[in-house]
Amino acid sequence: MSEAAPVESAVSQTPSFAPLYQQIKTLLTRSLQGGEWKPGEAIPSEIELAARFKVSQGTVRKAIDELATENLLVRRQGKGTFVATHSEERTQYRFLRLQPDDEAAISLRRRLLDCRRLRAPVDVARALALKASDNVFQVRRLLLQGEQPVVLDEIWLPAAPFKGLTAERLVGHRGPMYAFFEGDFGVRMIRADERIRAVAAAGDAAQLLAVAPGAPLLSVERLSYTYGDKPVELRRGLYDTAHHHYRNALN
Amino acid sequence: MSEAAPVESAVSQTPSFAPLYQQIKTLLTRSLQGGEWKPGEAIPSEIELAARFKVSQGTVRKAIDELATENLLVRRQGKGTFVATHSEERTQYRFLRLQPDDEAAISLRRRLLDCRRLRAPVDVARALALKASDNVFQVRRLLLQGEQPVVLDEIWLPAAPFKGLTAERLVGHRGPMYAFFEGDFGVRMIRADERIRAVAAAGDAAQLLAVAPGAPLLSVERLSYTYGDKPVELRRGLYDTAHHHYRNALN
DNA sequence: ACGCATTTGTTCGTATGTATT
DNA sequence: TAATACATACGAACAAATGCG
Numbered sequence: 001m002s003e004a005a006p007v008e009s010a011v012s013q014t015p016s017f018a019p020l021y022q023q024i025k026t027l028l029t030r031s032l033q034g035g036e037w038k039p040g041e042a043i044p045s046e047i048e049l050a051a052r053f054k055v056s057q058g059t060v061r062k063a064i065d066e067l068a069t070e071n072l073l074v075r076r077q078g079k080g081t082f083v084a085t086h087s088e089e090r091t092q093y094r095f096l097r098l099q100p101d102d103e104a105a106i107s108l109r110r111r112l113l114d115c116r117r118l119r120a121p122v123d124v125a126r127a128l129a130l131k132a133s134d135n136v137f138q139v140r141r142l143l144l145q146g147e148q149p150v151v152l153d154e155i156w157l158p159a160a161p162f163k164g165l166t167a168e169r170l171v172g173h174r175g176p177m178y179a180f181f182e183g184d185f186g187v188r189m190i191r192a193d194e195r196i197r198a199v200a201a202a203g204d205a206a207q208l209l210a211v212a213p214g215a216p217l218l219s220v221e222r223l224s225y226t227y228g229d230k231p232v233e234l235r236r237g238l239y240d241t242a243h244h245h246y247r248n249a250l251n
Numbered sequence: 252m253s254e255a256a257p258v259e260s261a262v263s264q265t266p267s268f269a270p271l272y273q274q275i276k277t278l279l280t281r282s283l284q285g286g287e288w289k290p291g292e293a294i295p296s297e298i299e300l301a302a303r304f305k306v307s308q309g310t311v312r313k314a315i316d317e318l319a320t321e322n323l324l325v326r327r328q329g330k331g332t333f334v335a336t337h338s339e340e341r342t343q344y345r346f347l348r349l350q351p352d353d354e355a356a357i358s359l360r361r362r363l364l365d366c367r368r369l370r371a372p373v374d375v376a377r378a379l380a381l382k383a384s385d386n387v388f389q390v391r392r393l394l395l396q397g398e399q400p401v402v403l404d405e406i407w408l409p410a411a412p413f414k415g416l417t418a419e420r421l422v423g424h425r426g427p428m429y430a431f432f433e434g435d436f437g438v439r440m441i442r443a444d445e446r447i448r449a450v451a452a453a454g455d456a457a458q459l460l461a462v463a464p465g466a467p468l469l470s471v472e473r474l475s476y477t478y479g480d481k482p483v484e485l486r487r488g489l490y491d492t493a494h495h496h497y498r499n500a501l502n
Numbered sequence: 503a504c505g506c507a508t509t510t511g512t513t514c515g516t517a518t519g520t521a522t523t
Numbered sequence: 524t525a526a527t528a529c530a531t532a533c534g535a536a537c538a539a540a541t542g543c544g
Contacts, residue, residue: 019512045528056514061529069320071502077529078521095501196497198449198467198490216449216467222501239449246447248499250346250473251322270519270531296509307533312510328510329540 024053024063032072032083033227039085039182043073046081072190086189087179095178095192095222098151098239099247108150113140113208115167117159124156127223127234135159139170142208149209150244156234161187187232192224196246199238209240218246275304275314283323283334284478290336290433294324297332323441337440338430346429346443346473349402349490350498359401364391364459366418368410375407378474378485386410390421393459400460401495407485412438438483443475447497450489460491469497 018026028043037043046064050057064081067073071094074082086094099106120128120136130136136156143151155177157165162185173180181187197219206213218239226232239246269277279294288294297315301308315332318324322345325333337345350357371379371387381387387407394402406428408416413436424431432438448470457464469490477483490497 021512047528058515059513062512075529076522078523078527080522080528097499097501192501194499194501196447196469196499197492198469199492200467214465216451218447218449218469241448241450248348248445248447250348250443250445272531298509309534310532313531326510327540329508329542331509331541 020055021059021062021066024049024055024060025066027053028063028067029072029227035186037083039083039188040087042080042082070190084190085179086176086182093176095189095224097246097248098244100145100244102243106145108143108145111142111144112167112171113142115139115165115170120156120158124234128156128158128231130158137162137165145243148243150240152205152208152238154236156236158232161185161232181233188226189224189233190226192222194223195221197221201238205238209238211240211242215240217241220246271306272310272313272317275300275306275311276317278304279314279318280323280478286437288334290334290439291338293331293333321441335441336430337427337433344427346440346475348497348499349495351396351495353494357396359394359396362393362395363418363422364393366390366416366421371407371409375485379407379409379482381409388413388416396494399494401491403456403459403489405487407487409483412436412483432484439477440475440484441477443473445474446472448472452489456489460489462491462493466491468492471497 028049031037031043043049044052046057046060049060049064053060064073064075068075068081071084074084076082093106096106116138117135118138120130120132120134122132124130124136125132125134128136136159139153139155139157141153141155142149143153162181165185169184170177170180173184178189181189198216199219201209201211201213201215201217203213205217206215209217211217218237218241220235220237220239222233222235222237223231224233224235279300282288282294294300295303297308297311300311300315304311315324315326319326319332322335325335327333344357347357367389368386369389371381371383371385373383375381375387376383376385379387387410390404390406390408392404392406393400394404413432416436420435421428421431424435429440432440449467450470452460452462452464452466452468454464456468457466460468462468469488469492471486471488471490473484473486473488474482475484475486
């Protein structure tokens with residue numbers, strides 16, 4: 001009784017020749033994307049979803065399992081299943097892999113350098129899949145440990161979804177920047193790719209990071225994606241790794 | 252009928268207050284560690300394992316599922332479940348995240364520089380959890396793209412499990428070095444941690460990589476673990492990232 | 503080329519355990 | 524304590540891929 005029913009009953013316009021649980025997964029993802037459930041909120045219980053999609057609880061469970069391993073949802077026994085958010089303690093620095101060499105917990109102050117709106121440079125437009133005429137925000141900021149600058153970030157955001165972004169609002173918010181994006185603009189980052197290089201400090205970067213010109217810096221270029229593999233942020237970071245390192249786990 | 256039976260029937264000396272499928276997972280891991288099934292071989296079918304452990308097929312399945320996501324096992328529909336190995340094409344450069352900037356497939360030549368046996372330096376001994384008096388192998392090698400050196404690796408291995416390692420055997424083997432370790436010494440690397448920094452080229456490293464002294468290089472310190480979270484390799488790599496980058500996916 | 507047996511993959515249903523409110 | 528929701532466990536059936544005769 002596995003493959004006959006699904007198409008008519010629960011689904012309709014979906015790929016259709018995929019396993020049921022994957023079709024459910026697609027439907028759940030659409031609801032997330034469409035904002036039916038907001039970050040931090042609980043989604044309906046497995047039993048409710050099973051009734052809604054006319055499949056068994058186990059099938060819903062398998063779909064949710066995969067969305068949970070992809071960090072789109074968070075399961076909490078006894079409470080429910082929740083839409084993942086960047087504004088919780090546990091996922092605070094979800095995308096920042098930098099750690100102090102002494103294994104202390106990382107805690108960085110932010111200093112905003114500037115926030116401008118301008119025509120997208122060609123490389124930025126290409127990375128963000130924008131037209132050459134589209135506008136973008138360029139945000140530059142420092143992250144400091146104590147008085148010591150550690151990270152210089154240059155952040156590029158498409159102007160359209162971030163309409164209304166200002167330096168004041170950037171400075172004003174508390175918590176991670178991705179939580180700010182999520183709450184104030186409804187843009188959820190769900191995954192990212194990074195390209196890492198060693199480069200020599202040059203120009204104002206050396207000055208801002210208080211290192212000698214030519215000093216080695218870690219260059220981290222991050223492209224962050226929202227639902228549907230849509231790129232919505234290009235972030236170019238320069239990390240001073242004199243007292244910090246980038247940590248990565250290989251499995 | 253869920254939690255009463257397991258302890259007497261299948262398991263006996265295991266944590267015991269854990270879910271059944273986790274106990275099964277532990278037992279499977281022990282068999283892997285003990286060499287009951289060798290890398291590349293098939294393990295018994297789910298039904299056989301269910302009979303052996305006196306649990307349902309679904310419970311075995313969940314245990315295998317987790318071991319598969321941890322890359323200890325590989326499932327193949329219609330064929331069976333196999334012990335993961337480093338000697339297959341698909342998992343060739345499982346731990347090497349370096350990629351050419353032009354997105355071409357990576358293909359590097361190896362050039363062995365030296366392979367020596369010596370008393371473990373203190374930092375190496377600490378990383379590998381060895382006594383100060385223990386011996387280690389130090390292997391140094393270059394990875395080249397065409398004629399251009401890209402990676403300089405310094406590899407530290409505890410002497411005991413790698414007894415009999417020589418430069419000749421290192422040069423003689425085909426395929427990834429981890430496959431060589433696996434086949435010739437029975438040492439399987441199952442996960443690794445990396446610490447990444449930007450450093451300035453110095454001394455013979457600059458010469459060997461054919462870069463100017465002071466040029467920025469990516470420093471990648473990798474600690475690889477075998478079963479039971481036992482560290483068995485410390486690898487210090489210097490990557491020339493002029494035409495390559497370290498790729499990382501954040502989820 | 504065909505069919506059969508084997509093995510994993512999917513789906514359903516049911517019952518019970520455990521955490522939260 | 525009771526209700527709710529996720530977590531674990533069992534059993535059964537069929538689908539899909541594979542390999543063999």
